[in-house]
Amino acid sequence: DTAVSQTPKYLVTQMGNDKSIKCEQNLGHDTMYWYKQDSKKFLKIMFSYNNKELIINETVPNRFSPKSPDKAHLNLHINSLELGDSAVYFCASSQEPHRASGTEAFFGQGTRLTVV
Amino acid sequence: AQKITQTQPGMFVQEKEAVTLDCTYDTSDPSYGLFWYKQPSSGEMIFLIYQGSYDQQNATEGRYSLNFQKARKSANLVISASQLGDSAMYFCAMRGGGGGNKLTFGTGTQLKVEL
Numbered sequence: 001d002t003a004v005s006q007t008p009k010y011l012v013t014q015m016g017n018d019k020s021i022k023c024e025q026n027l028g029h030d031t032m033y034w035y036k037q038d039s040k041k042f043l044k045i046m047f048s049y050n051n052k053e054l055i056i057n058e059t060v061p062n063r064f065s066p067k068s069p070d071k072a073h074l075n076l077h078i079n080s081l082e083l084g085d086s087a088v089y090f091c092a093s094s095q096e097p098h099r100a101s102g103t104e105a106f107f108g109q110g111t112r113l114t115v116v
Numbered sequence: 117a118q119k120i121t122q123t124q125p126g127m128f129v130q131e132k133e134a135v136t137l138d139c140t141y142d143t144s145d146p147s148y149g150l151f152w153y154k155q156p157s158s159g160e161m162i163f164l165i166y167q168g169s170y171d172q173q174n175a176t177e178g179r180y181s182l183n184f185q186k187a188r189k190s191a192n193l194v195i196s197a198s199q200l201g202d203s204a205m206y207f208c209a210m211r212g213g214g215g216g217n218k219l220t221f222g223t224g225t226q227l228k229v230e231l
Binding site: 022031033035040041042043044048050055056088089090092094103104105107108109110112 | 136148151159160161163165205207209211216217218219220221223224
């Protein structure tokens with residue numbers, strides 16, 4: 001049974017389109033994240049939600065809008081896609097949002113977005 | 117601000133040998149957690165090992181151990197008895213340390229295990 005699942009796994013789309021990536025976790029965690037991995041494999045936080053509340057928004061363009069309908073879901077909607085948005089997007093979840101240490105983050109399998 | 121540095125872009129090791137992947141970190145916060153993740157060519161992120169800043173002993177998980185030297189701010193990953201399946205990208209990450217609950221990642225080390 002998959003702990004953190006995101007769909008789709010691959011997404012190819014044209015510039016200017018709007019697309020969404022969905023993420024669901026069945027671990028009962030309070031905190032969910034979106035990370036972006038660029039072509040050089042560098043991973044960077046985009047957003048963090050705790051119990052449906054936005055906690056972290058790391059200088060991400062307004063074209064990116066996360067939405068958390070409940071604490072088990074965190075979707076990512078991207079408007080007006082640009083070539084530079086091509087990357088792998090990872091959803092993750094973790095417990096203990098108010099402690100610096102604690103348990104690890106569990107990652108989804110990633111969504112490879114290619115903008116052409 | 118917290119920062120993770122991995123100075124080895126690529127490493128080679130022979131099968132059955134041990135290998136150390138370097139990681140240094142920078143934070144002025146006394147409370148933080150250090151993590152290592154493995155990313156094989158298939159792309160998923162696999163958690164390997166965790167070390168808390170207040171933990172007295174070095175963490176171990178099977179063939180993985182974390183050489184935690186707090187004064188040097190280093191958290192090197194040691195993989196013993198390397199296997200071909202260990203070939204992957206390895207990321208060191210920090211949580212907390214003034215950055216909240218997000219993970220701050222290093223640039224990664226690509227490990228290749230050879231026969």
